[in-house]
Amino acid sequence: MAPELQKRTLAVESGFDASQFDDDGRVKRTGIDTLLIHFLLDTTMLINKRTLLTASAHIITAVIGSGVLSLAWALAQLGWIAGPIALIAFSIITWFTSALLADSYRSPFNGTRNYTYREAVKNNLGGIKYKFCALAQYVNLVGITIGYTITASISMAAVKRSNCFHKNGHEAGCHTSNNMFMTIFGVTQIILSQIPNFHELSALSIMAAIMSFAYSLIGLGLSLAQIAGGNTGKTSLSGVVVGVDVTSSEKLWGSLQAIGNIAFAYAFSTVLVEIQAIDPRFFLIQDQFCNDTLKSSPPENREMKKATLIGVSITTIFYTLCGTLGYAAFGNNAPGNFLTGFGFYEPFWLIDFANICIVVHLVGAYQVFCQPIYNLVEEWCSRQWPESKFIKGFMFRLIWRTFYVIVTCVIAMLFPFFNSILGLLGALSFWPLTVYFPIEMYISRSKIRRCSFVWTWLKVLSGTCLVVSLLAAAGSIEGLIKEVSAYKPFNSVS
Template identity: 50%
Template sequence: MAFGEGGGDATAPLISSDGQKRHLNIVRNGNEWTASAHVITAVIGSGVLSLAWSMAQLGWVAGPGMMVVFASVTALQSTIFADCYRSPDPEHGPHRNRTYAHAVERNLGSGSAWVCQLLQQTALFGYGIAYTITASISFRAILKANCYHAHGHDAPCSFDGSYMLMFGGVQLLLSSIPDFHDMAWLSVLAAVMSFSYAFIGLGLGLSNTISNGVIKGSITGVPMKTPLAKVWRVSQAIGDIAFAYPYSLILLEIQDTLKSPPAENKTMKKASIISILVTTFFYLCCGCFGYAAFGNDAPGNLLTGFGFYEPYWLIDFANACIILHLLGGYQVYSQPIYQFADRYFAERYPGSGFVNDFHTVKVPLLPPYRVNLLRVCFRTAYVASTTAVALFFPYFNEILALLGALNFWPLAIYFPVEMYFIQRKVPRWSTRWLVLQGFSTVCLLVSAFALVGSIQGVISQKLG
């Protein structure tokens, strides 16, 4: 089974409720600004809130240094990967690779594509879990901020995890959005929210540093009882930073929304540079000011760890922005899975009405809406499963580190580099080949180091 759809401006087959197959043209009208909104929605997420904690583990030299390194790696990777959107086709002209797995299949073969598909779907599912955990933490932080304001900072303010269910319920409604082409408005809203809470975190960290009259922290970061414990913490911090940057999982899906001309890869490269510059500025400011404000006591989540208590209304507003952003971010990372399921079942069961029929539903005061039973059932099951896993593993920093380490090398580095060799016909053992292979090997070692530490962190949290 192919992982993507045809070349050129291929149309997507849909079957209406009258049983007739129709082709609805995909309208690609995105530009560098809509693409930047999608990327910022995906990148400036829960990861930014853990960067002060990551800085505390790494210290004043290694902390900012690792952020700059990962920003540079992401810029290089996104530039290479954007060129993989179209593949040469002597018969029909350049072929669109509308998904990550399809690009891998066209360039590296079906075996690599299946491995890529497994890793990508696992990582995307993990992002859904992480965003559900983060949203629940922000819900509880709002209630705690109000409780602490009313009863004092030592009050026993604790709340359960039922807010994950609320977040999942809203995601059930948002999962009715058909695909990326219909959710630019949600990405723009989420991007605005991410800027809002990033600015608040930055401002609170700066004001706290000024009121302290001293810049806290050290060159080496938090001291640990044993060198091994320090190694585990450093590896988790690297995993958190790795989680905060790459967006290779959804780059081609975003690029598929862009209009042409100009060439999609040129527009995507501009959007990537804009997004990486913006996110790196916020990351450095939030991480550095958060560490300067709290030093070794920097909380795992800057806006929910209650390093800041007042003004409580601003904490409430920041966490409300986080929740709204995560609603959009969850959908950005879920859409590739939804689209894969739509294609897979449509190809597997072409004659099934349950899979292919669309029914028009009319709700008073709202425009008619087309409903497909497979989409309703699959997306409901997907949201329910991410919510269930989040309830069982509610560990913010450890889950972020695990996800970052797990997908950083294979999905953000290895496959894009190997496809670049094929696309550009780079000779083996040439200077360019050796440099990129060395780059890939270093990233593999960093990813493995972060993965081991993050697994140890999850196990310790579960047992402890």
């Protein structure tokens, strides 16, 4: 008997009303609130109302995260024309493919729900594509935890530098090693990683979501203040100027890397299915029933499409404001991270607070994104050695999770490059997870005829996004190579 149906049978035998259960054995969705914390690509949010408004809020929170910090720099590379066009293009593509993904919530064979992105791929495409999806997802998760280690350490160093600038003047060097702060971040994560499962991260997750909006709004406010004060940098229609700011090759590679940074900022499609349905396995909440985010009626896919349109539209407006106002404030010299690059020096206490918000957000977000990795390895080991008390015990969890945190910290110390890492992560995840799989699942479940008009233009869209992703990855890799060539390992300095 299937596990979910077995649970249903046991529940009925224990005195529960059979009408309380859905067609696949899970508790029927009523729209009544349950305290759950949702895993989101850059941050998390407390789920307390299962409505269209809630789903839209999840998407907004999922998209807005540390990626917003690089948008001013991205627009400086692309300029006033290509920059906003890129932001709008990525938002339209993300909305469109997310709408296709919403239709994949139900299995095409028997109508049962898919509670994770990987389940949707498995039931719609199966086989090798499912394995490719799992690989892409987990590589992306590992990359994000490394990127968060880098970003958090830079923000911690920025707090120290901000106070130094305030005390000694803006011309002082105030350089400090990032390695110490990466170590502090790593030790914190080792402690938090011993939390057995995601369900017990609720307070940390709520705080992380609040911090995400706080530092984004502070950056937006500081940009407006600098523009109002008239102390702005020089901007242009094409961004950084060849022969003045950069060479022609630097302009090309920087523009490609900027596209990767924008792609990273919009990465949320991999959790869209999970927004529609909360899976207890996804959160490591064992032997508990969970309700879905959206009510059974009206249909989930129709409501999710509305939520996606609302969420992506609001996020695009927010991103456009942050990117354009940040570029207007800093001009072509916009720093890679507009809260740690010290385009702003005063008020120093507000800069400190914004960077503390970033650190708090990333402390929680790191745990959110590494918990599925922990679960994957621990479940695999349990299957391989089902009788081992060591594998099931605290000591294995302590050793394995500590090892993972140490590895991510060491890699972050080896490659402490904010924009290049974000650009590479965005480039690697955008095409397979945001574009390719949603399109392929739509073609499969809709039985679209090969070489038909719809099939052709969907394939053209997918191919175009693949080329863009590869170019963005090339730009980010070139940036990494350039930075590594002039960098001494374990000697990162802000």
